[in-house]
Amino acid sequence: MRLVFAGTPDAAVPSLRALHASAHEVHAVVTRQDAPLGRKKVLTPSPVARAADELGLPVLKANRLDEEATERIGALWPELGVIVAYGGLIREPLLSTPTHGWINLHFSVLPRWRGAAPVQRAIMAGDPVLGASVFQLVAGLDEGPVFATLERPALPAETAGDALTDLAGRGAALLADVVDAIAAGTARSTQQRGESNYAAKLGIDDARIDWTRSAQEVSQRVRGVTPEPGAFTTIDEERFKILAIGGAHDTVTLAPGAIESRDGAVLVGTGTVALELALVQPAGKRPMEAAAWWRGHAASETVVAR
Incomplete structure (x- = not known):
């Protein structure tokens, strides 16, 4: 089939590579426009744009799939549109432009989490299972019938970044199988059933730790917002980043936010038991092990995080 692929972040790259290596033809890659990154705000192509250039595929950069983008995509006469974490909505008439419409690889076992940040929200909620779904795109948010899903257990210490990298690779193979089935006329989909939750895009308020929460909730929050x-x-009164957190110390209870060193471990209090800080980044400094920060801080008494 003639495909149009839409995606932007690293998580979409394995899918693009899988489709490029398949029997199908990727006639265009749609991605968001170059974005300013780093302290110097250098305009940088998206990971998908870089991968497309490497593969020799034509790239259309657009933050909104407006009338002009619709005309350019329609001129390619695509048989199927494929979208993976593009970062924008596909509306009519573009939704119906490809012969078989659009399919979406979404990193949740639908309908559990619909929206922009399903893996992050799942980890923050303590879901025991993570997964991915390939479904038919419809006007409603992530509401279309599902062609295929995969599931795997959530791991105790994994971050959202770890899980997304894993699911992006597994999901690419799942997506390629569905594209093959659509081409062969054997694809079958089923309507979504069950409770759904809105996985809103993460903001800065999601990243601030509330130490009055339980140790489990704090751990889930830290892992869910890591790396972004x-x-x-x-x-x-200075921002203090928590890059990695260790396990709970069930025999140690500290006031919420109180930080102390016990037997070489730097511990912080929560609403239940203490958690171990593993990797931190004080304001204006590089990431470092928590023990090294504690020694450099020359703290002889409890430090309080708020």
């Missing part, structure tokens, strides 16, 4: 937007708290 990145967990943080404040110490002495």
Whole structure:
């Protein structure tokens, strides 16, 4: 089939590579426009744009799939549109432009999490299972019938970044199988059933740690917002990033946010038991092990994170 692929972040790259390596033809890649990154705000192509250039595929950069983008895509006479984390909505008439419409690889076992941040929200909620779904795109948000899903257990220490990398690879193979089935006329889909939750895009408020929550909830929050937007708290009114957190110390109870060193481990209090800090980044400094920060902080008494 003649395909049009839409995607933007690293998580979409395995799917693009899988489709490029298949028997189908990717006639165009749609991705968001170059974005300013880093302290110097250098305009940088998206990961999908870089991969498409490497593969020699034509790229259409657009933050909105407007009338002009619709005309350019329609001129390719695509048989199927494929979208993976593009970062924008596909509306009519573009939704119906390809012969078989559009399919979406979404990183949730639908309908559990619909929206922009399903993996992050699943980890923050403590879901025991993570997964991905390939479904037919419809006007409603992630509401279309599902062709295929995969599931696997959520791992105790994995971050959202870890899980998304894994699911992006597994999902690419699932997506390629569905495209093959659509081409062969054997694809079958089923309507979604069950409770759904809205996985809103993460903001800075999601990244601030509330130490009055239980140790389990704090751990889930830190892992769910890692690497982006990145967990943080404040110490002495300065932002203090928490890049990695260790396990709970069930025999140690500290006041919420109180940080102390016990037997070489740097512990922080929560609403239940203490958690171990593993990797941190004080304001204006590089990431470092929590023990190294504690020694450099020269703390002889409890430090309080707020």
